[in-house]
Amino acid sequence: MSLQPDQTAEAVASARAGDLGAFGRLVEATKDMAYAASFRILHQEASARDAVQDAYVSAFERLTELVDSKAFPGWLRRIVIAKSLNQRRRVRATWLPVEEAQVSPPVLDDQEQSWTDTQQRQLARALLTLSEADRRLCELHYHGHWSAERLARQAQVEAAAMRKRLQRIREKLRKEIEMDERSTLATHPTPRELPASIIELLARPRLVHLPENPVGAVSSLMREAFAGFAEIELPEELDLDLAQRKLGGDAVYIERPKLQRIEGERVLRYDLTLPLLLTVTWAGAPQRLSAAGKAYRRETESATHLEAFHQLELFAIDARTALEPWDFAGRVLGAVDRVLPRSEVRVTPTDYPMCARAWSLDVLREGHWVEVLAWGEYADWVLRGIGADPTEQRALGAGIGLERLASLKYGIDDIRKMASALVA
Numbered sequence: 137m138s139l140q141p142d143q144t145a146e147a148v149a150s151a152r153a154g155d156l157g158a159f160g161r162l163v164e165a166t167k168d169m170a171y172a173a174s175f176r177i178l179h180q181e182a183s184a185r186d187a188v189q190d191a192y193v194s195a196f197e198r199l200t201e202l203v204d205s206k207a208f209p210g211w212l213r214r215i216v217i218a219k220s221l222n223q224r225r226r227v228r229a230t231w232l233p234v235e236e237a238q239v240s241p242p243v244l245d246d247q248e249q250s251w252t253d254t255q256q257r258q259l260a261r262a263l264l265t266l267s268e269a270d271r272r273l274c275e276l277h278y279h280g281h282w283s284a285e286r287l288a289r290q291a292q293v294e295a296a297a298m299r300k301r302l303q304r305i306r307e308k309l310r311k312e313i314e315m316d317e318r319s320t321l322a323t324h325p326t327p328r329e330l331p332a333s334i335i336e337l338l339a340r341p342r343l344v345h346l347p348e349n350p351v352g353a354v355s356s357l358m359r360e361a362f363a364g365f366a367e368i369e370l371p372e373e374l375d376l377d378l379a380q381r382k383l384g385g386d387a388v389y390i391e392r393p394k395l396q397r398i399e400g401e402r403v404l405r406y407d408l409t410l411p412l413l414l415t416v417t418w419a420g421a422p423q424r425l426s427a428a429g430k431a432y433r434r435e436t437e438s439a440t441h442l443e444a445f446h447q448l449e450l451f452a453i454d455a456r457t458a459l460e461p462w463d464f465a466g467r468v469l470g471a472v473d474r475v476l477p478r479s480e481v482r483v484t485p486t487d488y489p490m491c492a493r494a495w496s497l498d499v500l501r502e503g504h505w506v507e508v509l510a511w512g513e514y515a516d517w518v519l520r521g522i523g524a525d526p527t528e529q530r531a532l533g534a535g536i537g538l539e540r541l542a543s544l545k546y547g548i549d550d551i552r553k554m555a556s557a558l559v560a
Contacts, residue, residue: 139165145205152199159196166209170216177220187223191216207303210310260339262312268369270305272345277302279555280346334398337432337444338372341555343538344428344446350542351446353559354475355428358448358536361471365426365450370411372430376401379410383521387413389489396432396443404432408449409490409535418524422454428538439550446538450511453524453531461513464532465495468511472497475541486510490518491533501544508544509536 139147139161150158170191174184195212202211263271276282282290288298343351359365379387387410388395396404405411408427416423428448435441452459465483472481480500488494494512498505511534516526524531539551548557 141206144208148199148202148205148208151196162208162212163192166212169209170212173213173216174220177217178224183223184220187220188216190223191219194219210306213310259309259313260335262309263339264335265312266305266308270301270308272342273302274305274309275341275345279341279343280348281558331398334396334404337396337404337430340430340444342429342446343555344448348558349554350546350548350557350559351538351554354538354542354545355446355448357475358471358538358541359426359428361474362424362426362450362467365424365452368412368415368425368427370405370408370415370427370429370449372405372411372432373398374403374405374411374414376403379414382414383490383518385490385515385517385521387490390433394433394435396434406433407431407535408447409533412449412451412533413490413518413522416451416453416522418453418519418522418529422458423452425451427451437552439552442539442551445551448536448538450534450536451531452533453519453522453529455528456530459530459532461530461532464534465511468497468509468534472499472508472541475545479544486512488512490515492516499544506540506544507537508540509534511535 144162144165147158147161151162167188170188171184174187174191175181178184178187191212195215198215202208263274266274273287276287277284284299284302285295287302288295291298343349344355346352347356359367376388388406390406395406398404408429408431412425412427416425426448429446430444431447432444435443437443452464469481469483473479476499482498482500482505484496484498486494486496488510491512492515494510496507496510498507500506511532514531514533519526519529519531522531539554542548542554543551546557546559548554
């Protein structure tokens with residue numbers, strides 16, 4: 137049995153007036169969710185049932201505290217979690233693994249403004265079920281700390297409408313989390329479309345969408361320097377067999393063990409260059425494109441390396457006479473100066489498998505050269521792969537490491553701090 141929001145509000149109002157039958161309908165509608173949330177914490181059937189019973193007694197006594205009657209399920213969930221955690225502390229269940237003992241499931245109500253790393257992992261699968269627009273709202277609200285009022289101003293809607301939309305998103309996330317919780321009670325494993333480690337990486341916040349984050353701020357500055365480049369979104373998965381068939385060459389330039397494999401030759405993108413090249417096709421008209429987002433590699437995370445990091449990719453294709461490599465290089469240098477004014481830089485020729493010629497750019501900081509980007513002119517086989525004629529057209533591209541630029545600009549000594557950093 138489930139209740140619609142209006143039915144929930146009606147049952148809460150009747151229960152407040154002393155109608156035990158109405159409260160029974162609320163119990164019937166939420167008991168599976170409550171038990172699953174408690175069992176995830178306590179791992180014992182009897183203990184979970186005791187905690188849930190205590191939670192319902194407490195909820196009935198405290199119904200007058202519930203401001204929004206329609207929010208009863210989330211409010212009850214918070215009570216269930218609190219009762220379960222209290223019971224676990226009393227029992228001191230030392231047989232639990234340390235990591236599991238520290239789990240506090242996300243509540244997903246308006247009081248919860250941030251999530252721990254453990255809660256992020258629990259939310260990962262749920263976040264990926266959201267639409268692009270809803271996920272971006274979540275990132276701005278929870279990671280960017282945007283209020284409902286600020287989100288409403290950006291979307292040009294009433295604040296009340298935005299609060300309702302956030303509530304609907306939270307309800308969808310909560311239902312997904314509850315489904316995962318209930319699956320722990322099942323006798324068969326939950327089917328998975330993607331490995332859990334891949335889901336966790338995909339669900340990490342996309343910092344380029346957060347203007348107050350250093351990565352988002354640097355991305356905006358770089359894109360301003362390349363005004364006129366149309367912004368596009370790129371797929372995060374790649375089929376390496378398909379890429380080789382389309383482009384006619386091996387575009388994998390990193391060590392194969394560093395690829396984040398999904399299955400077979402399906403991998404998460406390891407940079408933004410290849411997915412961009414698989415997206416574009418020469419159709420007889422000039423193109424100027426930019427894309428920003430996460431790239432993924434198997435790494436031991438440290439102060440200088442992440443498994444999910446952010447890049448900005450730039451791409452230009454035009455008639456050879458209309459696209460001059462050194463003009464493009466000048467724009468690249470100007471963009472870096474926009475982010476790091478008057479910094480000493482070094483340009484070095486480099487090898488890049490998809491380029492006929494390429495260069496890397498390093499910035500001098502505290503006596504050390506730090507590579508922040510590379511650019512180059514694409515090889516003839518790449519041009520042919522996207523339908524262009526190398527004798528008639530030219531294509532140029534640049535890949536920019538946003539965490540590295542942001543760490544230099546804002547003095548961040550460990551890029552693992554980047555997700556929680558804010559621009560002053």
